[in-house]
Amino acid sequence: MNTFGESIKLTIFGESHGEAIGMVLDGFPAGENIDIDEIKEQLARRAPGKSEMSTPRKEADEPVFLSGLFNGHSTGAPICAIIRNTDKRSEDYHPEKPRPGHADLTAQIKYKGCSDFRGGGPFSGRLTAAMVLAGAVCKQALSRRNISVDASIIRIGPVESSDPDFDFAMRKEILDARASGDSIGGAIECSASGVPAGLGGLMFGGMESRIAAALYAIPGVKGVEFGAGFEIAKMRGSQANDPIRLEDGRIYTETNNSGGINGGITNGMPLVVRCAFRPTPSIGREQKTVDLLKHENTSLRVVGRHDPCIVPRAVPVVESMIAFCLMDVICGA
Amino acid sequence: MNTFGESIKLTIFGESHGEAIGMVLDGFPAGENIDIDEIKEQLARRAPGKSEMSTPRKEADEPVFLSGLFNGHSTGAPICAIIRNTDKRSEDYHPEKPRPGHADLTAQIKYKGCSDFRGGGPFSGRLTAAMVLAGAVCKQALSRRNISVDASIIRIGPVESSDPDFDFAMRKEILDARASGDSIGGAIECSASGVPAGLGGLMFGGMESRIAAALYAIPGVKGVEFGAGFEIAKMRGSQANDPIRLEDGRIYTETNNSGGINGGITNGMPLVVRCAFRPTPSIGREQKTVDLLKHENTSLRVVGRHDPCIVPRAVPVVESMIAFCLMDVICGA
Amino acid sequence: MNTFGESIKLTIFGESHGEAIGMVLDGFPAGENIDIDEIKEQLARRAPGKSEMSTPRKEADEPVFLSGLFNGHSTGAPICAIIRNTDKRSEDYHPEKPRPGHADLTAQIKYKGCSDFRGGGPFSGRLTAAMVLAGAVCKQALSRRNISVDASIIRIGPVESSDPDFDFAMRKEILDARASGDSIGGAIECSASGVPAGLGGLMFGGMESRIAAALYAIPGVKGVEFGAGFEIAKMRGSQANDPIRLEDGRIYTETNNSGGINGGITNGMPLVVRCAFRPTPSIGREQKTVDLLKHENTSLRVVGRHDPCIVPRAVPVVESMIAFCLMDVICGA
């Protein structure tokens, strides 16, 4: 199911080593100015090869808009944009030896051995570039509505953003992981400010349901929480409830344990969501796996270019999925 | 959006103090035997009034099946079942004073003052009885496919399931909260065993996206995580990756940090998910709020019958939503 | 698939001889006054037993609203309404002898013998009462927006509405059919006036796609056409194109061969659609069929109460489905 959304349908397609990856945004409102350079900047935030902390795979990530734009603005027709896959190395892939933690094994079972296994195929983190394409379009429209969506890293392995000299410590943690042929997990927090109250809806149309479904589509996400999140399980109601106040004609809450959402509907406070990323499954260390052809236990050492930590590059991806969800509910309101 | 699912569509309707609550399951396979007594048992697990730990509101929760069953089995046509609301007290509701932490304020904004505010209306936990109705039907069909879905409480406030004498400590925590006119949060873990490998799909069709969207529809859920969840953010790849092994012709993983899901697709290991519940927002203590008619700050003390902790009653609700998601993907496979 | 619609989801459930039939309208806007008596009037237009032209089956068709209404208006939560099945005769049903022209055979194949075969089960025309329930709610909201939806019979067998003394001739045709143990087909035209220009959308979101899908859900419909319909196939462009004119600041077209729709989008002219109904398959005459148990050719004479012509009772049903489609696109605009 590569299509998502209610008022706007986002479709994502492509594989890591196929011709191109891309997305279609159907239902995006007409008349929105779209700045391609700004979109390229968002893609650049996700692009690999920028530092020693990421994979040396180098992709130009040049977006090509095939439809839906005219004279610099959206037309109301579906916006399709693609990015060619240019840096496809002829690396050795061993589909018979599924990588632990990756979709290799489950993809082969589900797709009966027909999945494109090169570089993870459609399960590759490469497809998050298409998410950023869509998100960058949405962020421009949100920005005109005074809504900004900003994510940042709050954890890399044991290092937390509240720790002293977080930037240095985080960087060290990633380089240490890489040096030992390993990878490291992390977490991202995203806050959307300027979100009007009254967005979302009942039951499965609640903001948490929509956003969580979108975030869990990002490869590697294993946890999603809103506001106080799992910490709220430890609280009493008198602590957790956000006192409602009126000031200068504006209603707000003194705290934001609800993360800007009550009953699935935005309350006008910043929408706050966090998600946890697993360490990149592709590591250089030897790992136990099975040989699906020989039907025997074996081991595997993943070669090739891989990020020791996907979290830094995932920041604009998280923003993008949340931006899409916000634009979707705004168009349906 | 009260309809959810791909191959099976679940629609939930009703309000806390309306005529009835209910659900429609459309796309449920024909020929499944449905045992109504077993469904009543599931409803009884969620029912209030059973102990001093829950609201004294007493509902018979007698399900009435209106369609889709014939001679004791499903027919392939939509299954509609309802539960009458019998114990509707004429309590005083003050829609002009929204309860902190509740949907009162956001519902009024979204529905322009037209929402049914009595007892939380469609946002009430009462609607989780309709979720259990649907889940109980699905669980019977899953059981015939050797899949069981079992949830349990893993936290009540500061008390964890690993703590000594958890049952006693948890109970004490809840009664303490109630005694002080307060409420308490908690967390539930659910494990589904017997789930075949290969269920789920790419992107937004991944098991995590589907299940998280379903769980966040349960009132009060503020966090959802799979497998190692947020802990995985602290790990290295060599720890987090679940080694793949073959034994007696069966592939399994030595650990289950992925919670039975890789790349959104089940891997045959138990599907493990946890969710965090906020403390019931309705508490007897005085809370700050605003008067929407007088446009001034005021305070509120919620009277009426409320659970000091919704977590014990939420256990079958969590199972139900996961059972529905599993049945949905099985029917689409 | 008993759920339909984009911005509003309509779910229909029930069987001819089950407990009740009903519908859920999810996404219907809050704050719409709903007059239950007017809804009963719409149901009465469809109700059987009113004249010698219809089945003597007598149903009170008393709607019970279970949710979504509060103080006489819609709340934004799903509206569920049901109608109990009261007049269920213990007629003899022979599921082993499928009735020609009916869903008996195909339902058994699809639902593996588990379908509720009594009176056609979920395929029965009885379910159109649930369509009228939904349509009646929508018509009230449309009426407040100055949109009216009016259908009428344009053909009963060989008799056309342009024929002299159509009412008498049509009635005679139906009674003749009944007298000879037969049934008769017919056609209905529906016109929606006051429809604003600009509703609908590209491709599958076009008004024709939406309305045709809705009308073909009515049992017995075998043709749907818009504007000049099949006659347009005989025309030249110079005849078929509707000249665009401006008068008093208002754009209109001199003819309406497009039926108020261009490129799937309403143009402000009356939306005109026609549909053809097959004769009721259940007839008293002997018909060839097979015995599914004995695996042999046999014959069948349908006994029980059946309409010799469903077209008169289908008029409000056609209006209802079109009213729903209009309300759906209006809410999504």
Add this chain to the structure above:
Amino acid sequence: MNTFGESIKLTIFGESHGEAIGMVLDGFPAGENIDIDEIKEQLARRAPGKSEMSTPRKEADEPVFLSGLFNGHSTGAPICAIIRNTDKRSEDYHPEKPRPGHADLTAQIKYKGCSDFRGGGPFSGRLTAAMVLAGAVCKQALSRRNISVDASIIRIGPVESSDPDFDFAMRKEILDARASGDSIGGAIECSASGVPAGLGGLMFGGMESRIAAALYAIPGVKGVEFGAGFEIAKMRGSQANDPIRLEDGRIYTETNNSGGINGGITNGMPLVVRCAFRPTPSIGREQKTVDLLKHENTSLRVVGRHDPCIVPRAVPVVESMIAFCLMDVICGA
């Protein structure tokens, strides 16, 4: 709404004079061999410029597959294919003078003047090439399941396929229309044989609802009927009902007035559907229209390259939409 389908989602994008048109098929089963040459042959059937009967616009219609194929077969991931727009003439477009019968006016209203008006933009018949792309993929998979989908012209203006020397008469009718600066309508019949019984479903999931919605997405379709279609309105039940027979263990019907569908479900007989096409709205003759800038009545003579009759080129398009619908229900069965 450019996305359609239940088990398989088809998304179509592009504009007549944009970069490219294309489609995404999401949910198409893995492991289907896809022959690109056969797809090109299907595209060639729709391609313009082949004879004096069609527009001299010459497009290579070279499909480029961007994703979803690997080693010649489908992978289970979304199949995206595009066709570049190569022959874009810098013709004069006058968006201020909407062409009668076309979407020009309604598109401007709906999309607030932001629609791409060049050559009809997203409303252009050019997008039917993307439908054929999708249909050609589906037809290959259907063929392996012994299902064939074949359409043919049954009417061009006054000339019917039952007329003597239909090919010559039809050709003459088209050339006559062109010679007089006019265009001509027509109708197509499509029959799908080999369709197994039991496909489709209740209500809005019925085959007629699905297929009609798909066919009405083709620009210019104004009527869709199944089996005896509108003629069935003239019949009695004893004529219209298709007698059910058993021969050599196979159930069939003696006639096929139901067009292979009862109660929305296939009965194993050929699925027969017809649709009516309006004459191309773009004609060389002078037509009345309005000037939207000057706010006055005016006239228009459409210049540029246009088909005098779109029906011949629409034959593979009709097949394609029906092939998609069949593949969609097969995957959901």
